[in-house]
Amino acid sequence: MSGNNNQVSRRSFLKAAGSATVATAATSTLAGCAGGGGSEGGTLRYGRSAHSETLDPQNTTSGEVSKVTNQIYDGLIDFEPGEAAITESLATDWSMDGTEVSLTLREDAQFDDGTEFTAADFIATYRRFTDEDYEYYFEEGSAYGPFTLGNWIDSVEADGDYTLNVTLTQPYAPFLRNLAMFAAVVLSQDDIESGFDFNADANGTGPFQLDELDNANGRIRLTPNENYWGDGPQVGELLFIERGQNSTRAQALVEGELEIIDNLDPSTISTVENADSAEVASGQGINIGYMVFNQSRVEAFRDARVRQAISYAIDTQSIVEEVYDGIATQADQPCPPALFGHNDDIDPYPQDLEQAQSLLEEAGYGDGFSFQLTTFQNARGYNPAPLPTAETIRTNLGEIGIEVEIDDRQFSDYLTYTGEGNHDASLSGWYTDNADPDNFYYVLMHPQVESPDGQDWVDWDTEGFNTSNRAAWANDEFMTLVEDAQQTADQSARAELYHEAAQIARDEAPWVYIDYADEIRGVGTSVNNYTVSAIGGPHLHLVEVE
Amino acid sequence: MVSKRFVAKRLLLLGPVLFGVATVVFAILHLSPGDPALTIAGERASQEFVEEVRSNLGLDDPLWEQYLRFLRETATLQFGQSYQIQRGTPVSSILANRLPITIELAILGQIAGLSFGLPLGILSAVKQDTLTDHFTRVGALAGISVPIYWSGPLLILLFAQILGVLPTSGRISSSYFVDTTTGLILVDTLLEGNLEAFRSAVTHLLMPVVVLGIYSMAFISRMMRSSMLEVIRQDYMRTARAKGQGEKITVMKHGLRNAFIPVITIIGIQFGSLLGGSVLTETVFEINGIGTLLVTAIEQSDYPVVQATVLVFAFLYTLVNLFVDITYSVLDPRIDQ
Numbered sequence: 071m072s073g074n075n076n077q078v079s080r081r082s083f084l085k086a087a088g089s090a091t092v093a094t095a096a097t098s099t100l101a102g103c104a105g106g107g108g109s110e111g112g113t114l115r116y117g118r119s120a121h122s123e124t125l126d127p128q129n130t131t132s133g134e135v136s137k138v139t140n141q142i143y144d145g146l147i148d149f150e151p152g153e154a155a156i157t158e159s160l161a162t163d164w165s166m167d168g169t170e171v172s173l174t175l176r177e178d179a180q181f182d183d184g185t186e187f188t189a190a191d192f193i194a195t196y197r198r199f200t201d202e203d204y205e206y207y208f209e210e211g212s213a214y215g216p217f218t219l220g221n222w223i224d225s226v227e228a229d230g231d232y233t234l235n236v237t238l239t240q241p242y243a244p245f246l247r248n249l250a251m252f253a254a255v256v257l258s259q260d261d262i263e264s265g266f267d268f269n270a271d272a273n274g275t276g277p278f279q280l281d282e283l284d285n286a287n288g289r290i291r292l293t294p295n296e297n298y299w300g301d302g303p304q305v306g307e308l309l310f311i312e313r314g315q316n317s318t319r320a321q322a323l324v325e326g327e328l329e330i331i332d333n334l335d336p337s338t339i340s341t342v343e344n345a346d347s348a349e350v351a352s353g354q355g356i357n358i359g360y361m362v363f364n365q366s367r368v369e370a371f372r373d374a375r376v377r378q379a380i381s382y383a384i385d386t387q388s389i390v391e392e393v394y395d396g397i398a399t400q401a402d403q404p405c406p407p408a409l410f411g412h413n414d415d416i417d418p419y420p421q422d423l424e425q426a427q428s429l430l431e432e433a434g435y436g437d438g439f440s441f442q443l444t445t446f447q448n449a450r451g452y453n454p455a456p457l458p459t460a461e462t463i464r465t466n467l468g469e470i471g472i473e474v475e476i477d478d479r480q481f482s483d484y485l486t487y488t489g490e491g492n493h494d495a496s497l498s499g500w501y502t503d504n505a506d507p508d509n510f511y512y513v514l515m516h517p518q519v520e521s522p523d524g525q526d527w528v529d530w531d532t533e534g535f536n537t538s539n540r541a542a543w544a545n546d547e548f549m550t551l552v553e554d555a556q557q558t559a560d561q562s563a564r565a566e567l568y569h570e571a572a573q574i575a576r577d578e579a580p581w582v583y584i585d586y587a588d589e590i591r592g593v594g595t596s597v598n599n600y601t602v603s604a605i606g607g608p609h610l611h612l613v614e615v616e
Numbered sequence: 617m618v619s620k621r622f623v624a625k626r627l628l629l630l631g632p633v634l635f636g637v638a639t640v641v642f643a644i645l646h647l648s649p650g651d652p653a654l655t656i657a658g659e660r661a662s663q664e665f666v667e668e669v670r671s672n673l674g675l676d677d678p679l680w681e682q683y684l685r686f687l688r689e690t691a692t693l694q695f696g697q698s699y700q701i702q703r704g705t706p707v708s709s710i711l712a713n714r715l716p717i718t719i720e721l722a723i724l725g726q727i728a729g730l731s732f733g734l735p736l737g738i739l740s741a742v743k744q745d746t747l748t749d750h751f752t753r754v755g756a757l758a759g760i761s762v763p764i765y766w767s768g769p770l771l772i773l774l775f776a777q778i779l780g781v782l783p784t785s786g787r788i789s790s791s792y793f794v795d796t797t798t799g800l801i802l803v804d805t806l807l808e809g810n811l812e813a814f815r816s817a818v819t820h821l822l823m824p825v826v827v828l829g830i831y832s833m834a835f836i837s838r839m840m841r842s843s844m845l846e847v848i849r850q851d852y853m854r855t856a857r858a859k860g861q862g863e864k865i866t867v868m869k870h871g872l873r874n875a876f877i878p879v880i881t882i883i884g885i886q887f888g889s890l891l892g893g894s895v896l897t898e899t900v901f902e903i904n905g906i907g908t909l910l911v912t913a914i915e916q917s918d919y920p921v922v923q924a925t926v927l928v929f930a931f932l933y934t935l936v937n938l939f940v941d942i943t944y945s946v947l948d949p950r951i952d953q
Contacts, residue, residue: 115790121904123702130703131658209672210704213661282793283701286713287786288904291793311790314902315631318784321777327790482655482917489666503660513660537663586921 086452111294111306112615114597116608117319117328121312125280126198127255128211133501136252136516138290138310141610142182143255143274146173146192146234147246149606152353154408154505155249160187160275162233164246165189166559169224169562171236171245180297181258182279189228191395195225199473214253217503222248223281241557243564247504250606277303277611302611304599317341317577323592329615330600330608331592335454339357342592353589353602354408356502358401359452359511361443361463361495362584365527366542368494370439372527377579378419379429384466385421390585393458397590401583404510408604410561410567411507416576418583426470438471441494445476446484452499452587459584467575489537491530498540498581505605511552515575517544526578543580617676626938630931637930641923642686646679652917656699667779673699686923695924702914707924711906715928716799717787718905720892724825729832729886734879736833736874737840741875742867744845752837759834764827764893768900771823782819785902789816824901828893832886839882843875850874877947884940888933 093287115526122135126132127143130136130392148159163174179187197204199211200220208215222245224237238474248254258266272280277300280577293310302517311328314317320338322328324345334342334350342348361384363371370376390400405411430436445456457478464474479487488496502509517528518536520542528535535542548571555567576583591603598614601607653670654661670676674685684889689696695707702710713809740752778782783789787801792813794804802821805814848871858864898907906925913921 123707131660170947213657213665216662216665217660269702286717286796286904287788288902289790289793309790312902312904313785315785317773318902321784325780407847480915483650484913485659486649486651486654490651500659535663538659605707 077578085510092583100541111304113307113309114305114330114610114613114615115309115311115328116610117311117313117322117331119312119316119333120315121285121310122290123285124269125272125283127253128215128257129209129269131212131214132615133422133585139255139274139291139610140252140276140607141278141292141308142272142276142280142295143257144179145252145255146175146249146570147250149250149505149603151607151609151612152601152603153302154356158517160192160256161249166246168559169239171238173234173236175234176299178230179275179299181261181273181275182295182297183258183273185258185260187256187258187275188231189234191230191259192256193226193228194262195255195257196223198262199253199553201269212253214503218248218251218253218442234358241559242557244504244508247506251504252606256578275299281307298464298611300611304612304614305610308610316585319590323594324596326596329594329597330610330613332590333451334590334592335449336397338592339395339397339590348592348594351591351593351600351602352397353604354406355398355451355587355589356406356408356505356604357452357500358404358406358583359398359459359497359499359585359587360401360404361584362490362492362493362498362540363495363580363582364530364540364542366491366530367578368441370433370435370441371495372616373433373435374578375433376427376435378577379426379433379435379465379470379486380472381419381579381582382422382429383470384419384425384463384582386418386582386584387421389459389462393455393462394585394587395427395454396585397454398452398585401585403576403583404515404581405507405568405572406502406510406586409502409505409507409510410565411511411555411572413569413572415569416572419579421466423469430470436471436521437586438473440475442475442477443486444488444496445478446481446497447478448481450481450499451501451589452585453497454587456497460524463582468526488540491537491540491542493540493582496540497584502605507564507594508552510570511548511571511575512556514538515541515543515580516549516552517542519544521546521549541580543578545574545578548578623938623942626941630934630938633934634927634930638687638690638923638927639683641926642683645919645922650917651675652699652919655917656703661900674924689920690923690927695927698918698919698921700790700918701912701921707920710909710921711924711928712905713796713799714904714909717801717903718891718894718898719932720802720906721821721824721828721903722887722892722906723827724821725832725890725893725897726883726887728825728829729836729890730883733828733833733836734840737865737879738844738872739838740837740841741844741848742863746903749841752841754836756838759830760838762830764896765900766829767830768823768827768897771827772900775823784808784824785820787817787820787903788813789820792816824897824903827900828890829895831893832890835889837877839879840875844871844877847871847875873947877944880940880944880947884937887936891929891932 080181080237120134123128124135127139144159146161147156150157160176160179161173162176165172175189196219198206198208199215201207222242224239229235258273273520277295279295281293282291294303307411313322315469316335316418319331320341323331326347339350342350355382363377365371387398390398397530400418402416403413443460460476468475500514517539519528519532519534520597526545527542530542551567551571555564559562589602591602593600596616600613653666653675657666657669693708698705698707698710736752740749743749772784775782794808794813796808797804799815805817853870856870894905895907898905899911910925
């Protein structure tokens with residue numbers, strides 16, 4: 071169904087192929103989009119900062135790709151709009167007992183080419199992503215293959231067409247949430263095994279179908295999938311449009327050229343707020359911005375008193391209120407408040423220079439020391455102003471005799487530099503993948519190797535070390551709590567374990583907890599029923615345009 | 617008539633030039649900091665996965681092996697596969713999609729530059745030291761001095777945000793989807809017979825073309841002026857006037873052809889600058905040509921795309937200069953002797 075690699079037009083295809091050769095099953099779904107332009111239900115134009123040039127959910131780690139693929143494909147499980155809770159999607163029921171997971175699948179779902187969805191499609195999807203022995207294994211697949219499914223699944227079997235039995239490698243409580251992640255959406259077995267070009271074309275069971283991928287103009291046009299099993303879509307056409315600069319994106323919204331925009335910064339927020347034609351919609355984010363101490367590299371950081379002193383010295387309240395213009399809240403622990411793993415009884419470190427100085431003296435660093443603070447240059451959602459943040463930290467720490475040299479890098483260089491453990495300290499941040507506390511505690515703070523005797527840090531070069539733990543922190547007590555929580559099925563029991571882990575992470579201060587950023591969108595007044603989602607979605611099939 | 621030997625000699629020189637550029641780009645990329653495998657694998661990847669990516673891409677091979685592979689892929693015009701922008705897609709296919717966009721912009725910029733630069737240069741020379749001449753010279757100086765990253769946003773502010781008469785970015789309104797035949801948006805809209813879409817494309821391209829054209833116009837008018845000034849003092853011009861020929865005919869018939877020779881060189885160099893200028897222009901006006909492709913590829917450590925894009929720039933630049941040299945020798949047959 072694809073034209074050339076960069077421009078896929080069903081309209082062109084139909085013109086070229088002629089009606090007689092078009093598969094009967096596809097005709098009903100394609101005919102509706104032949105006209106293009108505005109259609110019944112209106113057009114919803116979603117403006118974003120970057121175009122996504124692939125439509126293969128297994129070939130990317132980019133959130134921009136998932137915004138589009140989440141409209142076309144379904145996972146077995148989905149996130150509730152605007153919530154961290156999970157809900158049914160292609161699976162209507164499930165049970166989890168230790169390492170055994172059973173899922174009952176929907177019987178009325180079809181791909182947009184008319185093929186019925188069955189358990190075999192999920193198995194082929196899983197194998198393409200993770201199974202090197204599968205003939206159609208996708209060798210270049212993204213890191214989400216092992217991260218989401220491969221590391222946790224021992225085997226998957228179909229019991230008939232509509233039941234899946236999964237055996238896990240270990241009890242793993244977040245597994246169902248992993249099934250709701252964008253990378254775990256279900257592809258068609260027929261497509262996988264017939265050389266379908268998932269980069270340039272798409273065929274899912276979701277509410278929309280691909281009409282045109284226009285890489286030359288940074289646009290993607292979707293139209294309703296008439297075979298969709300659920301409610302919606304409410305619009306006749308959905309366009310994703312690239313507007314790289316924040317100001318032009320906001321201006322386009324205000325002038326009615328776009329209906330929804332994301333990635334707003336403080337200045338564009340005021341543009342939208344001051345307009346009659348649009349408003350700002352926000353929701354609690356599931357993310358964290360923080361500064362990490364690399365204990366593998368800097369000896370001073372191995373002393374908890376030094377880390378605490380720095381936590382006391384940095385004025386995170388002023389960073390959030392002044393530097394970030396209040397579009398975030400002050401952080402106090404690794405897990406954000408939207409998740410059950412957040413401990414409400416913990417408070418942020420207040421700025422207290424006397425306490426900081428006294429802790430430094432106690433640790434033998436009363437005369438101060440110096441370190442390099444590595445940061446990325448451009449704003450990211452969890453850190454809207456990285457360089458001013460670094461400047462504030464330098465000023466704050468200068469007051470207790472610690473000299474900070476700022477080392478700012480372009481993001482990919484920053485990732486390489488810190489991923490190799492070359493940083494003394496670095497600004498960092500994280501967006502959740504699956505809205506589970508494990509995605510913060512285990513992924514970011516557990517070394518995933520044994521903690522050496524008598525020390526609570528690991529050497530960066532340790533075989534198997536989890537480099538996402540940029541602090542190289544390895545606290546035994548914390549690690550045991552997080553491992554137990556990962557293997558505990560009962561949510562309230564898990565919550566208790568995480569609350570204890572949060573207290574340790576706060577007291578031991580392997581990070582300076584800076585902020586939890588809000589999710590902010592600009593929405594035209596013609597738009598109804600749009601919910602800001604911090605995870606999953608955006609659920610654009612529910613949106614109406616007047 | 618241009619001799620075949622002259623053209624063959626120049627074409628043969630293309631090879632070493634492109635080889636040199638390819639080698640320098642390869643060296644710069646592999647000497648600069650940053651590990652593409654880590655960037656590609658992303659923040660969620662384990663060490664093991666990063667190693668797998670490195671091995672899949674051949675980034676763990678000795679540098680000389682990578683270099684030979686790169687030369688082989690370049691020689692076949694495939695340029696390898698994209699690491700990141702469209703992971704796994706042949707770079708040649710990405711370039712085929714983006715190149716017409718930049719070419720269209722550069723050609724339109726050149727047309728704008730020539731259309732205004734040539735008449736202004738001639739006028740300025742003929743009216744030397746008059747108010748017209750002073751205005752033209754100051755205008756040309758300003759055109760050369762003002763960088764695109766300043767003039768572009770200024771035009772956007774004035775025409776898009778304050779006056780609201782032109783769109784801020786892109787090549788066409790989001791309402792129009794046009795089938796790609798040539799990749800040139802003005803041509804494709806006309807081929808489809810969609811005049812509304814054509815009008816939309818014209819309004820979208822106006823500011824980027826003006827920004828590119830100003831720079832080119834300024835250079836061309838300055839060169840045309842000084843070249844024309846030199847020519848109009850020549851004996852043969854005096855003879856033409858003495859024979860009673862009108863000033864207009866003297867300038868256009870005898871002056872222009874002779875004054876045009878040095879200007880041709882400038883036009884060739886200018887076309888190269890326009891290609892270079894497209895990196896800035898496309899970034900400012902958010903146009904997805906090879907200029908923005910290059911910037912994105914550098915940001916994402918997509919080595920094959922960076923290498924191929926720079927080579928394409930170099931190839932176009934040398935090709936245009938070859939064309940200029942040929943034209944030059946047609947105008948002045950002494951050149952290829």
